Amino acid sequence: MDFTPLTDTLSSKSYDKISDICDELMLKFAAEGIPFQDEWPYAIHLLGHIYVNDINSARFLWKSIPSAVKENQPEVVAAWRIGQKLWTRDYAGVHEAIRGFDWSQETRVLVAAFSELYTKRMFQLLLSAYSTISIQDTAHFLGMNEDDAANYVMQQGWIVDPASGMLTVKKQLIVTEQKLDSSKLQRLTEYVFHLEH
Known part of the structure; x- marks a missing residue:
């Protein structure tokens, strides 16, 4: 499987494009009949949807992730925990979910970028309210x-x-x-x- 478009996007820090690229790659691999479930970067995919504040797509993705992946990849569960906190509008819980996991090197930068973006969003919310x-x-x-x-x-x-x-x-x-x-x-x-x- 060729994840070059995704790795290039992560390298260029174009985090707002990650969810679209992951969605396109997932469809492409599925259409070509390539088994990808065990190797798929679910945590990054979930975080990509969370980064652009597309919680509905993140929920849909979470529901489609095989149980074995959820059981064997704690980082996927940790990424979804952020999504759950956003879904329930547990603002402080979002920060707790971010800090509550030791993220891998691949996701650490994306999580840090989301954390910074989320803090700015919350500041703007406070500013307007x-x-x-x-x-x-x-x-x-x-x-x-x-x-x-x-x-x-x-x-x-x-x-x-x-x-x-x-x-x-x-x-x-x-x-x-x-x-x-x-x-x-x-x-x-x-x-x-x-x-x-």
């Missing part, structure tokens, strides 16, 4: 201890009140560019001209 939040809750969502969580958000401009243990969220300014479509401008001009005359 709160104007003030406790340091304890922030640490829970970000999967950090309270000191690390406070330092992380203060680097983003949040303000900490040590007396109350509360953080004031600093909303980020969103700058949007609007492109002026000349045909729309022409129609607007004609419409205004029509109203005036």
Whole structure:
């Protein structure tokens, strides 16, 4: 079996493409009648779906994995544990599942990249949902201890009140560019001209 497209994608750190490449390779091998179940990189495949936040596909893949693989490859079970925590919205549990397994060299970089991405997603969620939040809750969502969580958000401009243990969220300014479509401008001009005359 030729896993070159997958190894190339992992080497280039294009983690958002892993699930699609694995899906395509799996279909290709199945169509060619190549037995691949024992050698298939299920953990990486699951993590690829998890990385792009496609939990439904990860669930489907998990259900299709043979029982023998689940019993003999603890890394596959560990990868799915992350998916389960995402599915149940156990935000702190995601971080615990990531830290709770000694990942192989092949998956360690992918798991670390997902962990960083997930922390950024959680930060954006907190940013959009709160104007003030406790340091304890922030640490829970970000999967950090309270000191690390406070330092992380203060680097983003949040303000900490040590007396109350509360953080004031600093909303980020969103700058949007609007492109002026000349045909729309022409129609607007004609419409205004029509109203005036």
